[in-house]
Amino acid sequence: MDWNDRSLAGILPSYRWMIDNEGDNKITPSFDFANAYNGGNSLKFMAEHLAAGKASTVTLFASDLHIAKGAKFSVNMRSDQAVKVSTILELANRKKVSIAGDKELTDKWSEMNFDIKKYEGQKIEKIALKLTADKSIDFKAINLGEMTLTNGQKVKQISLSDAKVTDEAFEEEGTVGGFRLSWQSDANKNNLYGYEIYQLNDDGSKEFLGASNINAFFVNALKRGKNINSTKFEIVPINKSGEAGHSVTTSIKWPDNSLPKAAFVADKTVVKVGEQVTLINQSNLATTKYKWEIEGASPATSTEKNPQVSFAKAGTYSVKLTAINEKGQENTISQTALITVLDQQVELTNFALNQSVKVDSFTNESESGPKAVDGKLDTKWCAVGPSKHNITIDLGKSEKINQVLIDHAQKGGESPDMNTSDYTIELSNDNQNWTEVVNVKKNKLGETKDSFKQTEARYVRITAIKPTQGADSAVRLYEIQVLGLKNS
Structure with a gap:
């Protein structure tokens, strides 16, 4: 399902868009929601034309970043065709430096690192990426998923405890649920990126439900699987290095909705002799068979889901429905004097x-x-x-x-x-x-x-x-x- 959380959004580019093309190169940047990196989206640089050996430089960020000792600078990118990437950093002294990445891009997401050791102690004021190719490229996508500058220090992993379901609500006969989760965390603002929440399935797989940057999450409109009586959730802490820490789990029990429950209405309740009435079944999802008894009607009994009947004589008639589930369990409801039949035209x-x-x-x-x-x-x-x-x-x-x-x-x-x-x-x-x-x-x-x-x-x-x-x-x-x- 679609989801978004502004508090978890990455830092968007400062410039939309500053592009310097050599020759007849043409690069068009945009946000790509179809090719997402780690959820959300990515930046797409559509290379409408990238001539061999000619560079296109996209300036992305204005910044005020100190390059600490041991700092590391990297990007996660992919490309439909092999591309070389360099970063162009404008330092505080207005000097621009070009640093080549340590690998070429392929069509798989991969981390590319830039060696910034010689610039330790300086400050970065602008960040750009320069794209070049050995072979001409036409109408191919180059995607940027993540850009990371760390101070070189190892970030402490996060541990969680005491996960629980603090509130729950069920709808649609117990087939859809909403659940509020909470947990305890030893994270602090210096090491926390966020929490990822998953649904754990019986076959060992898990489904991503969403993310949070606080110790709580609301699972909205979760659909119950067939023959599922309980669902387990896993909360995974992610630190600022993108590393998963010690996760915790909690679970909910779904209500028993296997029993049948009969319910119905009629499309009209006052008719003339011989006029057709449709009985509309509204029994619950557990109901698989139906047994109707319609006083004075033709037919007087039916096993159809929504039978159509008529009446040969004027009078007032009752209707009874028995709902039956797969195990043969029954539930019956009657509506007395539901249908009024007149021997004249009905004008309401x-x-x-x-x-x-x-x-x-x-x-x-x-x-x-x-x-x-x-x-x-x-x-x-x-x-x-x-x-x-x-x-x-x-x-x-x-x-x-x-x-x-x-x-x-x-x-x-x-x-x-x-x-x-x-x-x-x-x-x-x-x-x-x-x-x-x-x-x-x-x-x-x-x-x-x-x-x-x-x-x-x-x-x-x-x-x-x-x-x-x-x-x-x-x-x-x-x-x-x-x-x-x-x-x-």
Whole structure:
């Protein structure tokens, strides 16, 4: 997965870009995210043309670096074609010195060293790299992954201890988890580069999860593997010489999600005789088989995941679903009087249109609560802030309702990322005692239709639990329709 941490970023080049080409050479520098060195990226010098024996010099850094006794200067680089590299150092006395690398570049990452012993005690004010080739190069990439100047002293290795999981959260039926890790370290600012965090697999391999420069790390949205009951993490300390020290491990246990859990909804709950109804299975991932019993329906039983049925006579009918896992374990749920069948054409009325509403907050008058029930898609109710935003619609009197249609951000012309992800719908007759009839999670649609058994209610409350697809906490609802049958 993509990751970034600005506190772990390397020192970026001071100059973008200072290039001195001999002859008709042409070098184009850029950041290369496809060919990364040790995570992150690298600098790519695209040699559109590098003539044999002609140099191209790229000045990269302004600096104020003292060359201590025993200091070492090196780069880690690679090239699609053999290239010679020298460093051009501008010293404090404005003198420029050229130092050849100790090897030619190949297409493999390798460390190249420059002998700076004769310049000990002096100060470097600019650093450049000079690229030359014995054979002409055209449209080949040369990559710089790391540039290192040390004072020659050995850096102490780092040891860790007391790794633990301080917090955990599971989603999607225990198939995805988030975990906060912490540990103790004997590192100090003089020897610490950072910590690398890995997931250890049963086959002995390990996967890089990310890095940190503090004694904590959050593992975000880790997916659980098949038949995995626990996961072990390794934290590896890295010192400023790039050496791994004494690592520590900690682990988490995944919740048991092998038991089936039955759940379902219907695409509509009030229909005329003979009209088709689709029963939509929402059972958990452990469920592998389904057993439906639909009162008064044709067919009256089914083993399909999402059966379609119809009813030959008017009446009110119940539906039962049994969810079965691979071991044959069962879980059953029934919804009584779920389907209402009429011997006449079904015409639903929007009881919410232009009715009174109450909201927890709104951004301004042009985005206030009434805008969500005004019948227009160019207006919306919008509320910001961290709370779970809600809107309550007063239908004026008790009505027979069975469906709620919501137009989310995308229907109003905004990004799909702004569509409401998680929300609930509750009904009440007194605005005090509420019954939840809909609970939606991970919605991505710009227009949603939620059906429930026909219920008499005056008040409808919609609560945005997770207002968008991401971290944005602003809810955006362009239109809400509360549909039902007019009282005869």
